Amino acid sequence: MIDxxxxILVIAAHPDDEVLGVGGTIPLLAQAGKTVDVLIFTDGSSTQYAGDDKILEHKFKEAELAMKTMGANLLPRMTFPDMRLDTVAHVDKNSALGEIIQKGQYDTVFVQDxxxxxxxxxxxxxxAVVACRPVPGQCVRYLLSYYVNSSTEWGNILGGQWFSPNVFVDISETLEIKLKAMEAYQxxxxxxxxxxxxxGLRTAAAYFGNTxxxxxxxxxxLIFAR
Structure with missing residues (x-):
């Protein structure tokens, strides 16, 4: 399918989500000559490190290094509040994503589940579901959600809804790139x-690989393909 x-646009709520979920697939796409852009949707640290502008800048430096390692492009940062996206009107998030997707004319979008x-x-x-919905004029042909270590498994256990993958990408040749990219996020x-x-990342990749x-x-x- 990935051929x-x-x-491709990979949407990440926070810096490192893109590596955790798509860090082995991104290098495969980049090595095949595909364009892969990563959008970090929040400011990355305003709640976790409130008032610390220095660490905010450091986290985005880490993100830039991770992108270089994987062969992806980091889009200009967004300023939506970290850990407080539920305080932002749904329509405002939809509009922001829709504008970026249509401007970039992405045929494929990855987003957290x-x-x-x-x-x-x-x-x-x-x-993302709203911004990518398959209406006339929509450029997105494939919308997929991804698994994030330390978040998705607990949603499965505690939330009563299970992440049910139906697409598996062989990252046996790029796992080490994923791990190196994650090392950038100290x-x-x-x-x-x-x-x-x-x-933990290696173990999860082995589990899903063995599956x-x-x-x-x-x-x-795969949420939809058209």
Whole structure:
């Protein structure tokens, strides 16, 4: 399926979400000559590190390094409030995403899954579905949601809704690139056995790979294709 993708937008609510969910698939697409842009939708740290402009700038420097590692382009940052997307009107998030998608003429969009325990991830999923809905004039042909270590599994356990992937991408050749990109996010990386550790990412990739006969894989839910 990914051979059909040409111009790809990966939406991330926070810096590092794109690596956690799509960090092995992005290099595959980039190596195949596809254009991959990453949009970080929130300011990245205004709640977690309130008032600390220095760490905010540092996190986006980390993001730039991660993009370079994966072969992706980082779009200009958005300023929606970190961990408080539920305080922003739904229509405003929809409009912002729709404008970026139509301006970029993306045929493929990746976004966090709605079963996630992180509220920002749910909000951005809902807006992506609206912005990408298959109406006349819509440029998006493929919309997929992705799994985020340390958020999706807890949404499954505690939320009663399960992430049900129906697309698996073999990242056996690019897992090390994903891990190197995650190493760029020293502010977000955690020690094993945290799911956001390098070993946690490797274990999750092995689990999803074993599910479909690959050594390592990333799982996605295809929301629609047209």
């Amino acid at each position: 059909s993708f040409q111009k 709605h079963t996630d325990v992180n509220r920002d991830h749910k909000e951005i999923y809902d807006s 502010t977000e990386l955690r020690d094993h056995p945290h799911p956001r550790s390098l070993e 479909v006969g690959y050594q390592y894989a990333e799982p996605f839910r």
